[in-house]
Amino acid sequence: MRLVRSWVLRLGELFRKERREKDLAAEIESHLQMHIEDNLRMGMSPEIARREALTKLGGIEQTKENYRDRRGLPLLETILQDVRSACRMLGKSPGFTAAAVLTLALGIGANTAIFSVVNGVMLKPLPYRQPERLMSLFLHGRGTDRGVMGVADFMALDERQGAFEHVAAISPSTIGFTLTGLGSPQMIPGTSVTSDFFSVLGVQPVLGRAFLPAEGQIGGNLSVLVSHHFWEQFLRADPAAVGSSIKLDGKSYAVIGVLPWDFHFGPHNELWPILQLQPAKQRPPYWLLTVGRLKPGISETQAAADASLIAKQVHEQFPLSDDSSTMVVPLKDLLVGDTSEALLILLVAVGFVLLIAVVNVANLHLSRSGSRIREFAIRSALGAGRGRLICQLLTESVVLAVLGGLFGLALAYGGVRTILALSPDVLPRMEEITVDGRVLSFTAMIAIVTGIVFGLVPALRCAGLPPGRSLKEGSRTATSGRSAGRLHGALVVAEFSLALVVLTGAGLLIRTLSHLQSVNPGFNSSHMVTALLTLPRERYANAPQVTSIYQQLLERVKISPGVEAASITMSLPPNLLELTNPFHPEGKPDTPGQPAPAIGEIPVGTEYFATLGIPLFRGRLFSDQDRSPATHVLVINENMARRYFPDQDPLGTRVQTGEYNPKGDWYTIVGVVGNVKYQGLGEKDQPTMYVPYFDSGWCPWFVREMYVVVRSASAPEKVVSVLQSAALSLDNQLAIAHVRTMDQLLYESVAGSRFRAVLFGVFAALALVLAMIGIYGVMAYSVSQRTHEIGIRIALGAHRTNILQTILREGASLALLGVAIGFVVALALSRTLAGLLFGVQATDRMTFAEVAALLLCVALAACYLPARRATRVDPMVALRYE
Amino acid sequence: MGERADVWQGTLALMVLKTLQALGPLHGYGIARRIEQTSGDLLAVNYGTLYPALLKLEQEGYIASEWGTSDNNRKAKYYKLTRAGRKQLDKEAREWEQTTEILARFLAPGKESA
Numbered sequence: 003m004r005l006v007r008s009w010v011l012r013l014g015e016l017f018r019k020e021r022r023e024k025d026l027a028a029e030i031e032s033h034l035q036m037h038i039e040d041n042l043r044m045g046m047s048p049e050i051a052r053r054e055a056l057t058k059l060g061g062i063e064q065t066k067e068n069y070r071d072r073r074g075l076p077l078l079e080t081i082l083q084d085v086r087s088a089c090r091m092l093g094k095s096p097g098f099t100a101a102a103v104l105t106l107a108l109g110i111g112a113n114t115a116i117f118s119v120v121n122g123v124m125l126k127p128l129p130y131r132q133p134e135r136l137m138s139l140f141l142h143g144r145g146t147d148r149g150v151m152g153v154a155d156f157m158a159l160d161e162r163q164g165a166f167e168h169v170a171a172i173s174p175s176t177i178g179f180t181l182t183g184l185g186s187p188q189m190i191p192g193t194s195v196t197s198d199f200f201s202v203l204g205v206q207p208v209l210g211r212a213f214l215p216a217e218g219q220i221g222g223n224l225s226v227l228v229s230h231h232f233w234e235q236f237l238r239a240d241p242a243a244v245g246s247s248i249k250l251d252g253k254s255y256a257v258i259g260v261l262p263w264d265f266h267f268g269p270h271n272e273l274w275p276i277l278q279l280q281p282a283k284q285r286p287p288y289w290l291l292t293v294g295r296l297k298p299g300i301s302e303t304q305a306a307a308d309a310s311l312i313a314k315q316v317h318e319q320f321p322l323s324d325d326s327s328t329m330v331v332p333l334k335d336l337l338v339g340d341t342s343e344a345l346l347i348l349l350v351a352v353g354f355v356l357l358i359a360v361v362n363v364a365n366l367h368l369s370r371s372g373s374r375i376r377e378f379a380i381r382s383a384l385g386a387g388r389g390r391l392i393c394q395l396l397t398e399s400v401v402l403a404v405l406g407g408l409f410g411l412a413l414a415y416g417g418v419r420t421i422l423a424l425s426p427d428v429l430p431r432m433e434e435i436t437v438d439g440r441v442l443s444f445t446a447m448i449a450i451v452t453g454i455v456f457g458l459v460p461a462l463r464c465a466g467l468p469p470g471r472s473l474k475e476g477s478r479t480a481t482s483g484r485s486a487g488r489l490h491g492a493l494v495v496a497e498f499s500l501a502l503v504v505l506t507g508a509g510l511l512i513r514t515l516s517h518l519q520s521v522n523p524g525f526n527s528s529h530m531v532t533a534l535l536t537l538p539r540e541r542y543a544n545a546p547q548v549t550s551i552y553q554q555l556l557e558r559v560k561i562s563p564g565v566e567a568a569s570i571t572m573s574l575p576p577n578l579l580e581l582t583n584p585f586h587p588e589g590k591p592d593t594p595g596q597p598a599p600a601i602g603e604i605p606v607g608t609e610y611f612a613t614l615g616i617p618l619f620r621g622r623l624f625s626d627q628d629r630s631p632a633t634h635v636l637v638i639n640e641n642m643a644r645r646y647f648p649d650q651d652p653l654g655t656r657v658q659t660g661e662y663n664p665k666g667d668w669y670t671i672v673g674v675v676g677n678v679k680y681q682g683l684g685e686k687d688q689p690t691m692y693v694p695y696f697d698s699g700w701c702p703w704f705v706r707e708m709y710v711v712v713r714s715a716s717a718p719e720k721v722v723s724v725l726q727s728a729a730l731s732l733d734n735q736l737a738i739a740h741v742r743t744m745d746q747l748l749y750e751s752v753a754g755s756r757f758r759a760v761l762f763g764v765f766a767a768l769a770l771v772l773a774m775i776g777i778y779g780v781m782a783y784s785v786s787q788r789t790h791e792i793g794i795r796i797a798l799g800a801h802r803t804n805i806l807q808t809i810l811r812e813g814a815s816l817a818l819l820g821v822a823i824g825f826v827v828a829l830a831l832s833r834t835l836a837g838l839l840f841g842v843q844a845t846d847r848m849t850f851a852e853v854a855a856l857l858l859c860v861a862l863a864a865c866y867l868p869a870r871r872a873t874r875v876d877p878m879v880a881l882r883y884e
Numbered sequence: 885m886g887e888r889a890d891v892w893q894g895t896l897a898l899m900v901l902k903t904l905q906a907l908g909p910l911h912g913y914g915i916a917r918r919i920e921q922t923s924g925d926l927l928a929v930n931y932g933t934l935y936p937a938l939l940k941l942e943q944e945g946y947i948a949s950e951w952g953t954s955d956n957n958r959k960a961k962y963y964k965l966t967r968a969g970r971k972q973l974d975k976e977a978r979e980w981e982q983t984t985e986i987l988a989r990f991l992a993p994g995k996e997s998a
Binding site: 004007008011012025026028029030032033035036037039040058059060061064065068069071072073 | 911912913914917930931932933935936939940943944945954956958959960961
């Protein structure tokens with residue numbers, strides 16, 4: 003307590019020095035006077051009385067100095083003094099200060115921005131209660147690594163498990179619900195969840211309540227929780243709206259609660275309707291994402307063992323199904339997914355950029371401290387301690403770095419916004435990417451560390467020189483700083499090797515993007531609009547209802563002006579494959595123990611191929627004759643024909659898809675068409691089967707959510723309004739959603755690669771510019787230091803081209819050495835990029851060569867100016883200058 | 885050097901407190917004289933070292949100071965004991981007595997147990 007009090011008082015002393023100084027002087031003076039008077043009274047002469055009093059006191063200044071040490075905080079005062087003097091020094095050379103602060107701001111800003119992303123996506127705990135206990139559960143078996151669950155699995159788990167407080171299932175439909183009755187019909191993104199979902203997350207609605215267990219049962223009341231945003235937009239933020247009902251997909255749901263405004267789970271969900279599960283008669287289909295909250299004290303392994311036992315029991319119940327165990331994965335890992343790798347690589351790249359910035363500023367600092375060697379030599383000769391000098395130089399660099407950090411923070415604010423705008427749907431947990439306390443402390447930390455790192459090199463150099471030598475060296479600039487020159491050189495080399503590493507990474511990723519964008523998707527994407535149409539189950543219960551609405555809709559669209567062709571499909575290229583199915587060719591029984599290959603199967607309209615411009619290679623396409631219910635036909639793609647029917651004509655072959663059933667329907671292959679990408683542009687061609695959407699095996703159950711594809715010469719907006727009005731004129735409760743042009747879909751499908759290429763590209767550009775500035779600065783400095791030498795050479799008859807060559811050679815050899823070192827580092831590091839590349843090897847020679855050439859050109863260009871300046875040295879001026 | 889100064893600082897604080905208790909409010913010079921007189925010639929330390937000690941005691945709240953006038957009509961800064969200072973004096977004095985007692989027992993000749 004006493005200690006705290008006295009420290010606070012001492013801190014306070016910093017601010018009222020003047021008054022306390024006067025006080026102290028007066029006290030000492032009065033002490034002396036009293037002592038002298040006493041001495042006089044004892045009979046001393048005035049002179050001796052005074053001297054005796056002074057001796058007894060131990061010196062006025064010494065006393066005052068001891069007193070001062072005790073009074074305030076001497077260390078703090080020194081630091082403040084250093085900071086003040088550093089600010090003064092920096093203010094005196096605004097050019098240097100601006101260059102250094104800007105460089106650091108770029109480096110620190112870029113790092114802060116990327117760290118904000120890493121922090122939001124990877125480091126922050128999930129925004130739910132005790133998030134470390136939130137897990138997701140998967141089936142882990144022969145066929146699948148992380149398989150979602152079937153209803154039987156989830157229900158058994160829900161009834162029998164003992165490791166979790168609650169478990170809940172999520173229907174991972176990405177599409178949403180048609181909202182009717184509130185304005186025109188609209189598709190609202192949402193996800194159905196079982197009744198315990200919000201207990202698992204530990205989230206309470208801000209209004210109303212969460213689901214009751216009874217609502218999760220078949221026959222229970224249909225209820226829905228809505229997002230805060232939905233409540234504001236559609237329910238006028240009216241508290242009385244809780245308890246009212248809304249129509250989703252034609253069914254009436256009671257709104258029972260409003261979620262907190264900052265609640266989110268997965269991207270853009272507005273509606274959380276109850277998911278009521280019907281007890282299963284068989285184990286597949288597998289479609290439920292399962293989450294659970296671990297009981298306290300239960301480990302993931304225990305929980306996995308417990309759940310695996312239940313999976314075993316389910317397998318015994320359905321012996322035909324796969325014998326799988328259960329895997330428990332922290333929910334955070336699931337939500338973050340595989341973004342972490344790319345983010346960490348970005349963080350490393352941006353760290354390299356910061357290093358280059360630091361090296362640059364160290365170089366600047368070094369050049370400047372070179373010209374200040376005399377100042378320090380004099381101060382050191384006057385008795386300033388080595389530590390004291392280092393301290394002062396370090397203070398200067400830390401002040402610079404802190405300024406850089408402040409500007410960097412401003413850049414980072416903008417940078418984070420840009421990154422978020424650049425990457426819709428690329429990053430998970432985007433809502434949580436902000437500049438928060440952790441980011442601020444990260445920035446503060448790197449700023450200070452940066453300041454110390456780039457300040458230490460020149461500080462040690464300056465303070466380490468014996469004063470005599472530096473004073474002498476300072477007088478002969480021609481020979482000054484041999485070691486400084488070497489240090490400058492080493493820093494430039496470091497810069498170029500770092501730049502090469504970042505540039506190669508960028509080169510590889512940019513090449514990946516351009517390869518992806520030039521992939522032939524297998525169809526003609528121009529003038530093509532797509533939209534999703536969902537038919538409510540109630541009013542489209544049977545096949546005729548479904549086929550008739552599609553037929554009428556397509557007819558109306560086709561006669562609209564500008565429309566060339568229109569059709570429907572369940573899956574869209576380039577990356578929206580909705581469904582895969584095992585397939586079994588006739589006469590080739592499945593090998594036991596080896597599951598039949600699962601192949602993308604797509605129900606489409608008859609004119610789908612014509613609309614997309616997919617070529618027919620053999621046989622025929624679908625036609626209206628196929629509508630007669632007795633025929634079942636398939637069209638396969640070229641890849642499937644080659645892979646599964648290598649030495650036979652696939653046409654006329656009969657196959658079954660889905661679960662094998664000897665008595666089931668057989669499908670005849672009638673045509674072979676070109677390959678189309680459905681699983682991303684970066685994927686190899688995959689086998690694909692097409693089936694008419696009106697096939698009795700598919701219609702109406704599986705084809706109520708279909709994409710409409712329209713090829714039209716008119717503007718996309720026009721096509722959309724044509725579609726919208728056609729749909730509404732047929733059924734005023736139909737909503738179209740997910741409207742995109744095909745070119746947009748292609749563009750969005752490579753968003754991840756673009757995100758990485760753009761960010762890496764920006765960092766590489768930064769690295770390049772910084773390296774260029776770095777080598778320019780060093781060469782310019784070196785030329786200015788050698789004016790005298792160059793003058794002598796010219797006077798002695800050296801040709802100006804010789805001088806030019808000498809300087810250029812010097813710069814080029816530094817850059818070359820840097821490039822060579824960087825080459826080795828880049829070769830070692832680029833392998834980590836391998837997973838993110840497409841169409842290019844991690845050790846791509848072209849990329850490496852181009853980057854090296856670019857760096858060398860930049861180095862030569864940067865050296866050219868100082869080299870030219872060297873050739874213009876006037877020998878007379880240079881010699882007189884001394 | 886450092887160690888001796890520490891000892892001196894520690895005991896000096898106690899002496900200052902004791903002096904102020906015995907004589908009431910007093911200026912720095914007076915305290916120095918009094919300590920010197922009491923200790924005889926044994927303590928010959930610069931008066932100047934007293935001032936940081938006074939400052940420390942004041943910062944710790946054991947003494948308070950204010951400007952006043954001396955017997956000779958001279959302006960001087962007077963220090964006086966606070967309540968906390970009185971308590972501290974009692975405590976330190978007790979501790980000091982204990983220490984000296986223990987040391988005395990150690991140093992007393994011929995008392996070691998056989």
